[in-house]
Amino acid sequence: QSALTQPPSASGSPGQxxxxxxxxxxxxxGAYNYVSWYQQHxxxxxxxxxxxVSKRPSGVPDRFSGSRSGNTASxxxxxxxxxxxxxxxxxxxxxxxxxxxFGGGTxxxxx
Amino acid sequence: EVQxxxxxxxxxxxxxxxxxxxxxxxxxxxxxxxxxxxxxxxKGLEWVSTVSxxxxxxxxxxxxxxxxxxxxxxxxxxxxxxxNSLKAGDTAVYYCAKGLLSYTWYFDLWGRGTLxxxxx
Numbered sequence: 001q002s003a004l005t006q007p008p009s010a011s012g013s014p015g016q017x018x019x020x021x022x023x024x025x026x027x028x029x030g031a032y033n034y035v036s037w038y039q040q041h042x043x044x045x046x047x048x049x050x051x052x053v054s055k056r057p058s059g060v061p062d063r064f065s066g067s068r069s070g071n072t073a074s075x076x077x078x079x080x081x082x083x084x085x086x087x088x089x090x091x092x093x094x095x096x097x098x099x100x101x102f103g104g105g106t107x108x109x110x111x
Numbered sequence: 112e113v114q115x116x117x118x119x120x121x122x123x124x125x126x127x128x129x130x131x132x133x134x135x136x137x138x139x140x141x142x143x144x145x146x147x148x149x150x151x152x153x154k155g156l157e158w159v160s161t162v163s164x165x166x167x168x169x170x171x172x173x174x175x176x177x178x179x180x181x182x183x184x185x186x187x188x189x190x191x192x193x194x195n196s197l198k199a200g201d202t203a204v205y206y207c208a209k210g211l212l213s214y215t216w217y218f219d220l221w222g223r224g225t226l227x228x229x230x231x
């Protein structure tokens with residue numbers, strides 16, 4: 001069982017927006033600004049999409065945005081495109097006992 | 112080209128040992144923390160271990176503490192993971208990953224992974 005809880009699946013049509021949630025606790029997501037999101041296409045390595053809750057690394061389209069409310073972080077993908085179909089994982093720093101925890105992943109399907 | 116290339120995976124019996132390597136190129140290796148993240152077949156990501164840029168500080172997941180040792184050789188631009196007392200639950204693709212800028216806990220460059228299978 002993963003430390004962070006994500007819905008197993010999400011979907012949307014091209015051009016629409018979809019939001020994926022990531023629920024943790026006051027010891028991880030709610031405690032630190034070290035929340036990140038990774039995109040993983042089948043058979044490929046993960047790619048960092050969001051860090052520090054809402055910052056985008058260079059090269060990541062601004063269609064991807066992150067936010068947090070309390071112990072739940074969210075990734076929103078706007079203007080869905082076919083290439084956005086992938087697995088998405090959230091991650092958070094969890095203090096000096098657990099360090100880094102991941103969510104179980106959400107499979108995003110572009111209809 | 113900026114890249115990470117893992118090697119050393121394979122089939123090992125329960126209780127056995129294996130050493131993974133990750134060769135880095137295209138960036139100043141010693142300036143960044145480096146980590147290992149694994150993914151069991153069909154499962155999600157699990158952080159395994161991180162080492163600081165100098166190699167002086169290491170961090171481990173509880174699931175591998177006392178069995179795995181992370182290290183680096185900055186003169187060779189190489190990251191290592193020594194895995195001992197391997198269990199079936201350690202079966203996974205092991206990715207090495209580079210820390211983002213000065214951050215320790217974000218990983219902005221990943222290798223393609225090396226598969227470790229623990230089975231008799």
